[in-house]
Amino acid sequence: MLSIGDLSKRTGVKVPTIRYYEQMGLIEAAERSEGNQRRYERHDLERLAFIRHARDLGLDIPAIRELIALSQHPDQPCANADRIAADHLIAVREKLEKLKKLEHELERIISHCDGHSIEDCYVIRALSDHGLCEGEH
Amino acid sequence: MLSIGDLSKRTGVKVPTIRYYEQMGLIEAAERSEGNQRRYERHDLERLAFIRHARDLGLDIPAIRELIALSQHPDQPCANADRIAADHLIAVREKLEKLKKLEHELERIISHCDGHSIEDCYVIRALSDHGLCEGEH
DNA sequence: TCTTGAAGCTCTAGTCACTGGAGGAATTAT
DNA sequence: ATAATTCCTCCAGTGACTAGAGCTTCAAGA
Ligand SMILES: [Zn+2]
Ligand SMILES: [Zn+2]
Ligand SMILES: [Zn+2]
Ligand SMILES: [Zn+2]
Numbered sequence: 514m515l516s517i518g519d520l521s522k523r524t525g526v527k528v529p530t531i532r533y534y535e536q537m538g539l540i541e542a543a544e545r546s547e548g549n550q551r552r553y554e555r556h557d558l559e560r561l562a563f564i565r566h567a568r569d570l571g572l573d574i575p576a577i578r579e580l581i582a583l584s585q586h587p588d589q590p591c592a593n594a595d596r597i598a599a600d601h602l603i604a605v606r607e608k609l610e611k612l613k614k615l616e617h618e619l620e621r622i623i624s625h626c627d628g629h630s631i632e633d634c635y636v637i638r639a640l641s642d643h644g645l646c647e648g649e650h
Numbered sequence: 651m652l653s654i655g656d657l658s659k660r661t662g663v664k665v666p667t668i669r670y671y672e673q674m675g676l677i678e679a680a681e682r683s684e685g686n687q688r689r690y691e692r693h694d695l696e697r698l699a700f701i702r703h704a705r706d707l708g709l710d711i712p713a714i715r716e717l718i719a720l721s722q723h724p725d726q727p728c729a730n731a732d733r734i735a736a737d738h739l740i741a742v743r744e745k746l747e748k749l750k751k752l753e754h755e756l757e758r759i760i761s762h763c764d765g766h767s768i769e770d771c772y773v774i775r776a777l778s779d780h781g782l783c784e785g786e787h
Numbered sequence: 788t789c790t791t792g793a794a795g796c797t798c799t800a801g802t803c804a805c806t807g808g809a810g811g812a813a814t815t816a817t
Numbered sequence: 818a819t820a821a822t823t824c825c826t827c828c829a830g831t832g833a834c835t836a837g838a839g840c841t842t843c844a845a846g847a
Binding site: 559562563566567569570571580583584586587588589590591592594595597598599601602605606608609612613615616618619620622623626628629630631632633634636637640641642643650 | 696699700703704706707708717720721723724725726727728729731732734735736738739742743745746749750752753755756757759760763765766767768769770771773774777778779780787
Binding site for chain 4: 687
């Protein structure tokens with residue numbers, strides 16, 4: 514039987530975050546001690562590690578909720594789980610594309626400034642006029 | 651003299667967002683009509699385009715506020731403006747690195763699933779065990 | 788057993804950059 | 818003159834936490 518603090522230390526998830534996950538329905542409401550304190554067991558540890566890992570991979574809470582629900586039905590096909598992951602990969606790739614464009618523009622803008630006065634600053638000028646940009650973003 | 655709606659149409663910035671920028675101190679409080687409605691001029695249009703462009707490049711509001719303040723002093727050196735852009739580029743590159751790792755892990759995870767039952771689903775198994783991952787993230 | 792300090796509880800509010808709605812006033816078009 | 822549109826202010830909600838206030842419970846040492 515672990516206290517919420519023990520669970521926190523073992524998983525690296527902060528105490529208020531564990532309570533938040535419970536509120537969001539990712540973790541079942543834990544059993545309580547006589548004095549109303551949460552008491553956890555091994556399977557809560559595993560559940561929390563699952564959530565933490567999914568969050569680290571960038572999945573949002575509704576997606577994780579769905580994955581947990583799916584994982585309760587081992588005999589069902591896993592097409593939905595695979596689709597959640599695939600959709601997320603698509604979203605990650607879209608963000609990557611945007612960030613690459615930003616990186617490119619920022620590099621270009623910074624390298625074009627000779628670093629003298631604000632009046633001539635290419636950073637300021639480029640921000641004032643998207644026409645100076647090479648691509649869209 | 652433009653109404654807030656005109657300004658919105660010309661810049662593509664939504665009306666509540668323009669009011670929000672005013673509240674955040676990015677735009678000076680506009681003059682008002684007799685009936686208390688905001689009236690804008692050309693330089694507000696330019697200011698808003700500057701803000702919009704800076705936001706599109708991912709700069710946050712405090713950074714934009716500082717850039718606007720700097721741009722009011724054309725004779726000063728532009729080191730601070732350049733530093734803001736450079737710091738932002740560093741932040742963008744860090745995000746890029748993280749996203750590339752995520753993309754890689756997600757690709758790997760998805761490709762390892764044979765798409766049959768939840769019980770064997772590699773997506774679920776990989777989420778349950780970071781040890782199955784190739785790298786950190 | 789008593790006491791003290793750490794850790795737990797609930798509830799509320801703050802983060803960031805907006806976005807939307809309610810309820811009412813002003814402006815514009817017919 | 819009337820109707821339609823736009824404007825005003827204020828408040829609340831988004832996502833995923835995070836922090837604090839004010840109180841209770843727990844664990845350990847004297
Ligand atoms: Zn410069
Ligand atoms: Zn641009
Ligand atoms: Zn699968
Ligand atoms: Zn992993």
